[in-house]
Amino acid sequence: MDNQVIIVLLISIASVICIAAAMYIIIQKKLKTQVAKLNHEMQNLRYESTTKTAQTEFAYYEQISGTEVVIYNSGNNILQNDFTGQGARAWDYVTHKFLDEAGSGSHDINVNTVIINRTNTAGRYELHLKHYSFGNITDKIPADSSIRVRRLRISCEVKKGASSHILRFVFKGETSQNVLDEKDYVVFSPEWEQVNLVFTVSAQESSYLRIDDLSVLAAPSHIHIRNIVLYEKK
Numbered sequence: 001m002d003n004q005v006i007i008v009l010l011i012s013i014a015s016v017i018c019i020a021a022a023m024y025i026i027i028q029k030k031l032k033t034q035v036a037k038l039n040h041e042m043q044n045l046r047y048e049s050t051t052k053t054a055q056t057e058f059a060y061y062e063q064i065s066g067t068e069v070v071i072y073n074s075g076n077n078i079l080q081n082d083f084t085g086q087g088a089r090a091w092d093y094v095t096h097k098f099l100d101e102a103g104s105g106s107h108d109i110n111v112n113t114v115i116i117n118r119t120n121t122a123g124r125y126e127l128h129l130k131h132y133s134f135g136n137i138t139d140k141i142p143a144d145s146s147i148r149v150r151r152l153r154i155s156c157e158v159k160k161g162a163s164s165h166i167l168r169f170v171f172k173g174e175t176s177q178n179v180l181d182e183k184d185y186v187v188f189s190p191e192w193e194q195v196n197l198v199f200t201v202s203a204q205e206s207s208y209l210r211i212d213d214l215s216v217l218a219a220p221s222h223i224h225i226r227n228i229v230l231y232e233k234k
Helices: 003-063
Strands: 068-073 083-092 097-102 105-110 113-118 124-129 132-134 136-138 149-160 165-173 179-187 193-202 207-214 221-233
Touching: 003 149, 003 179, 003 193, 083 105, 105 124, 113 124, 149 165, 149 179, 165 193, 165 221, 179 193, 207 221
Parallel strands: none
Antiparallel strands: 068 132, 068 221, 083 097, 083 124, 105 113, 113 221, 124 207, 132 136, 149 193, 149 221, 165 179, 165 207
């Protein structure tokens, strides 16, 4: 086989490889676009579902007799030590174990707004509320043996940055570390949106509020939460 034939074969092979590589890149881009579109549509469906559920539960809560008492109010100025934050792994409700990669990011406080900045889409970023008013200021919701449960409501406003997020509001038992109640809310709008979520939390042990930022569609991204008020209906 002379050199010209070898050169032609090599050029042909190189051309096939280049075409295959180009096709792979094109297919990957199309697939990525389709996946992003599907995730966006699924997030929109979850937004509609969680919004309607929250509205129905709040309407029922308003029918319950009693007087609301403010436990926490961010007011016009959130104190820096009102919240602590950290990245964490997300819990898989199918396999009942934590996923491998932890969420990464940070949070900032700007007057009456908490801004969660996410640098990846995996895991979650946890905000822990450390300020509760029960006569005295405490870092937890105290147990109360005189009642069975506490009826709580969270009111706040939220908006997304570049991407949709899910906020999971979780009340956890301090001793048992069990989830006493939790609600998801999909933050899908770049405009401020009013949120009202209601919870039934056991009063048999001390508890605390944790706000998880998870299911971030794209990173880097951020989310804003302002005018946070926690009520108890007595």
